Amino acid sequence: MTHLIPMTSFGRKRAGILVCVCLVLLAGCHQPSRDHRPKITITEVPKADLGGPQKMGYLAGSVSDAEPGDHVVLYARSGVWWLQPFANNPLTTIQPDQVWKNSTHLGIEYAALLVEPGFHPALRLAALPAVGNGVLAVTSLKGEGSETIIPKVLHFSGYDWTVNTSDNDRGGVTNSYDPDNAWVDAKGYLHLRMMSRNGKLSCAEVSLERSLGYGLYRFVVQDSAHLDPSATVGLFTFDELSANENRTNELDIELSRWGNAASKNAQYVVQPFFVPENVSRFMAPAGELTHSFRWEPGKVTFQTTRGAALGTGQKLVSEKVFTSGVPVPASEKVHMDLYDFQHSKNPSRLPTEVVVEKFEYLP
Incomplete structure (x- = not known):
């Protein structure tokens, strides 16, 4: 015959604490994932140019399904992809209506990345990154008149x-x-x-x-x-x-x-x-x-x-x-x-x- 030992008040408190700790640990092991796929589009690009620190224009677009803390990171390609608009100011803010706009140095092609909070962009890239590791979405568009730009x-x-x-x-x-x-x-x-x-x-x-x-x-x-x-x-x-x-x-x-x-x-x-x-x-x-x-x-x-x-x-x-x-x-x-x-x-x-x-x- 099995004898059930009545749980004391202290035992009930201890069991409750253990349950809470387990739930916290489980939450830490399983980070919540987004149940949607964010998107980013470019709606405005400047002209195509081989670039230079004194030549600038504006790059604009919109996002969908972004969450608070997300940002946009911009690049312009002139030989390689260069972070825009400046290395000490690399993040573009997403407005409440999900649109974004920022200045950029000119290049042949322009890119916009939707990134998670805490993302640290590279100053220059040989190729644009894939989705993952803090990058939520990527898009690119050639500058206006890029077909006429032929390097010597x-x-x-x-x-x-x-x-x-x-x-x-x-x-x-x-x-x-x-x-x-x-x-x-x-x-x-x-x-x-x-x-x-x-x-x-x-x-x-x-x-x-x-x-x-x-x-x-x-x-x-x-x-x-x-x-x-x-x-x-x-x-x-x-x-x-x-x-x-x-x-x-x-x-x-x-x-x-x-x-x-x-x-x-x-x-x-x-x-x-x-x-x-x-x-x-x-x-x-x-x-x-x-x-x-x-x-x-x-x-x-x-x-x-x-x-x-x-x-x-x-x-x-x-x-x-x-x-x-x-x-x-x-x-x-x-x-x-x-x-x-x-x-x-x-x-x-x-x-x-x-x-x-x-x-x-x-x-």
Whole structure:
């Protein structure tokens, strides 16, 4: 015969507490899910443009089935997808009537993401994300007139190079770039020019259309000693997708006096440049020079020699080996540019030009 022991008042309270604890634990293990699929649409896009920090428009749209705390995240594509409108203000508010609107820098294509509270968007993307991991819905739309936007491409030294047509902030201030400032002549030499048109300074930049990785990079450059103090030639690898504000994935050969006529006119850099051990400055003499760097795991060797001939016996101008902070290959591309450093008090006489006779890569 089973004897039932009567539950005391304390026992009843204890059992009730245990039931409550179990219910809380169960609720924590099974997060509530949305019983609907939110949507987002774009109803207004600006014109298509290759982009730049000074060119902006408006992007607008609506959402359905959004919940309190949800936001919209915007991107514009110019090469890669860039977070809009600003990195320090990345969220667009959804109004009570489920519409949204915000400014955006111009691009070829525009995208809007509906995201959950607490979502942290990436500054740049190679491709738009799929739904999940805080992303509730994604949509994109090409800018008006995008079918007429065709980037300029040059064929130089056996490679295809995209010519920059927008603005960028290399050197700490905004410089504008004009595709007419980059061309290849009958000899196959690449010309980069900086000039003034209608009172506005324009620069030149080209970038390789694919990544090369570890190996030897060579640039044969005609005389750069004639350049004024603020003119800057950059020969470098850079990965936009993995770059942070300190540009720690960049290898540079830079020909410039940085606005100071008494300064040395060339340097090798493993970014970031503000670490003294990451910079090696030297004097590049007048005449044709070959600048190179051999990029290996944990090591990069920079070298400058006189003339264009390759092989042994070349007169060495400068050499530096770095073994600290050397990046690993990812999506980096080779860039060559000519720009004015910080629009100094002694700006470059215009027009000014630099000629790259040859680029060579050996794995």
